[in-house]
Amino acid sequence: MTGAIGAYVFNHQYRTEAPPSFNEGYARFVHCDHHLSHCEKIALETLEDFGVEPNERWEYACYNTWQPFDHPVEANPLSFIDARTLPAPDIIGYYYFVGEEIENLVAAPVYNPVHQFCYVPDMQTDEVLFLKQLDDRPGRAVCSPHTSFDDPRSTATSRPRRSVETRLVCVFDPEEHSIC
Numbered sequence: 001m002t003g004a005i006g007a008y009v010f011n012h013q014y015r016t017e018a019p020p021s022f023n024e025g026y027a028r029f030v031h032c033d034h035h036l037s038h039c040e041k042i043a044l045e046t047l048e049d050f051g052v053e054p055n056e057r058w059e060y061a062c063y064n065t066w067q068p069f070d071h072p073v074e075a076n077p078l079s080f081i082d083a084r085t086l087p088a089p090d091i092i093g094y095y096y097f098v099g100e101e102i103e104n105l106v107a108a109p110v111y112n113p114v115h116q117f118c119y120v121p122d123m124q125t126d127e128v129l130f131l132k133q134l135d136d137r138p139g140r141a142v143c144s145p146h147t148s149f150d151d152p153r154s155t156a157t158s159r160p161r162r163s164v165e166t167r168l169v170c171v172f173d174p175e176e177h178s179i180c
Contacts, residue, residue: 004170017160026148083141
């Protein structure tokens with residue numbers, strides 16, 4: 001799908017109506033999962049976990065897959081900003097605190113009326129969204145800020161969303177164009 005020569009999963013997360021912690025609930029604010037400067041760091045750590053020796057010419061991008069499970073999405077769908085409407089200066093860094101001691105530098109967009117949001121209504125369990133999280137390569141969309149939202153079409157009888165997301169690093173080699 002991406003033209004990468006390799007892809008490595010580094011995390012996954014289930015989202016349900018009864019999360020065991022705040023960080024595992026539906027995100028109700030527009031955000032990026034990582035800071036824009038962290039792409040290579042995440043890639044190198046992931047490659048090390050898989051025992052892969054990086055090549056100096058490799059380039060990296062991080063993606064998320066997002067998919068409902070158990071039933072189609074009836075409430076709290078995922079929405080994301082169309083990258084064509086997201087000027088690079090609109091993404092800013094901020095510190096997100098996890099617990100009392102751990103802080104993470106992540107990113108989010110500032111409000112801009114030109115941002116266009118997209119979502120898949122009534123997303124089915126056999127459908128998957130593939131969202132870019134980070135991309136250091138020039139001339140490419142850098143990220144895909146996203147959020148859960150209250151769909152006005154939802155009713156009191158709509159089943160809560162249940163979804164799984166997978167985070168992965170893709171490796172690109174400008175001198176190789178085949179997919180592993």
